[in-house]
Amino acid sequence: MSTTLSAASAKPRHKRVLPGFGLSLGSSLFFISLILLLPMTGLVMQTANMGWSEYWYVITDERVVASYKVTIWAAVIASVFNGLFGLLLAWVLVRYEFPGKRILDALVDLPFALPTAVAGITLATLYAENGWYGQLLAELGIKVAYTPLGIVVAMSFTSIPFVVRTVQPVLEELAPEEEEAGITLGASDWSVFRRIILPSLWPALVTGVALSFTRSLGEFGAVIFVAGNMPYISEITSLMIFVRLQEFDFPAASAIASVVLIASLLLLFAINIWQARYLKRLHGR
């Protein structure tokens, strides 16, 4: 009797693959603090030395505001372009078989692997008036290098893998039966794409574009070599931070950086919330 009692009172133990919830969560939090939170606290501390009015004055400086505009516009154009072109690229990689598919697949990651400064210098050389592309474009009267257009090119180059790599796995998992069901019901190819495929891809596509956008907001290395960096015209916000740093005005640099940080964070949170709702509907609540 006593043995059955003690057996009944023993708690069932759930074994996990990684032992020690306390240990694993603790070390995760420790590293997040060390690598992510601490530097961000430093950033906030540095701006905290300024008063509100001074903060406001720094971040609404005319030249800085111009840089916001240039950065945001360039990032919007670059990420929308990436959304379209990245979707196409992912589609080609998933739906078609062709020689060299593996190589193309690997090349998509190149912008991640390449040092951004190398990318910037390469783009600047290519698009300069005497470069390969620059010569041709000059005949059409289009200048890319050292103009805001160059910023767009550099931004889309460095952030296209975000779109391809978020859309690709979702596209791979898309059941061909849903498309076939659409066709047997008489839908045109375009209807099938717009009404069946695209809604399934939306969450991934929007996430990819948003990641591409936030990455573009912060891009520095690739952009400054090709942008020309003319005040009020082709200066990006990251460069403004760099300029303030070179003036040893650390609080001002931090203040501008905090604006970029907050904008990126808000966007990512918003996307996450929207995506969670959308996916809930797809996979049940």
Place this chain on the structure above:
Amino acid sequence: MSIRLENISKTFGQFQALSPLSLNIDEGEMIGLLGPSGSGKTTLLRIIAGLEGADSGRIQFGERDVTNLHVRDRHVGFVFQNYALFRHMTVADNVAFGLEVMDAKQRPNKAEIQQRVKHLLEMVQLGHLANRYPSQLSGGQKQRIALARALATKPDVLLLDEPFGALDAKVRKELRRWLRSLHDEIGFTSVFVTHDQEEALELSDRVVVMSNGHIEQVDEPAQLYAQPNSRFVFDFLGNVNVFDGKLEQSRLNNEQAWISAPSSDVPLNNGQLYIRSHELALHTDATAVANLPLRVVAVNPIGPEVRVELEPHEWQSEQIWEADLSHADYARNPVKRGEIVFAEPKNAYFFREGSQQAPEQVSWDSASQPVKAK
């Protein structure tokens, strides 16, 4: 609408999925394509739908030649094995899809579409789920929505790929009856694919048995059961015991076991006797008809009968034998696991060795008595 298939063939790379085959399906008929996986039944269904192109042959719907017609113009309803409901749309939007994507000229107006959808959902008895999403439905509900969606455009032909494959036994039976009554009510021509012989026999007007890309037999269920025309159909239609015998001294021998010549005057030869499990009687000793010693492996009372699994004793058979006894017969001779019993066939089908022809039906005099009484 009737369907006419002529010399349809299909290869995937080196694999011959369908050897040239022809089939006529009458208007309003319900046809079951039955076969094991890899027999080409799903390929045939997809070719009828137009989701797959045939390498050769012709397909006609009624008088209309649809061989080179695109799926979307064939006007078929297709129900997929995994339902393939549009996950991001509500149930009502799913059902309305086929109507929404019609050309502006043919498309009913919004109110009409709503009315049709409502009617269809009531027909499948799921009107109360109109605003749910597919992920909130059970398997049986999804299946019915898939059917309502396929019927929304009033197709000429309804094609179903393993329609009840993913459902549990009870729901499956219920849906089967429901589909049959719906079919009788509306009268569409339908073709469905299944690997479940019970489903094929219960649901179809005619069953098409397929193997390795061939049609083995096309017949009404009762006829198919009474006269299977090949070893394959026999094996596939359910439990059958095979006795592989050599003709010696006017009886069929297999090592220590033998079965005497049947009473019907069929000239015997080497060959196989196919004996259905309910055509076997079990005795404690050999009889004048047969000496088939078997060891009892298991005794399972299943519903109206007792199924006895038997293992050949001092002779060879590729498979375990089964005898289905009535409870009364079992009570008369309650065999136990491990015992040796002697089986006696009442009726059987005889396949001659080396012959591809249909089997001959044979039977033995039931008057025969055990050689020595117990």
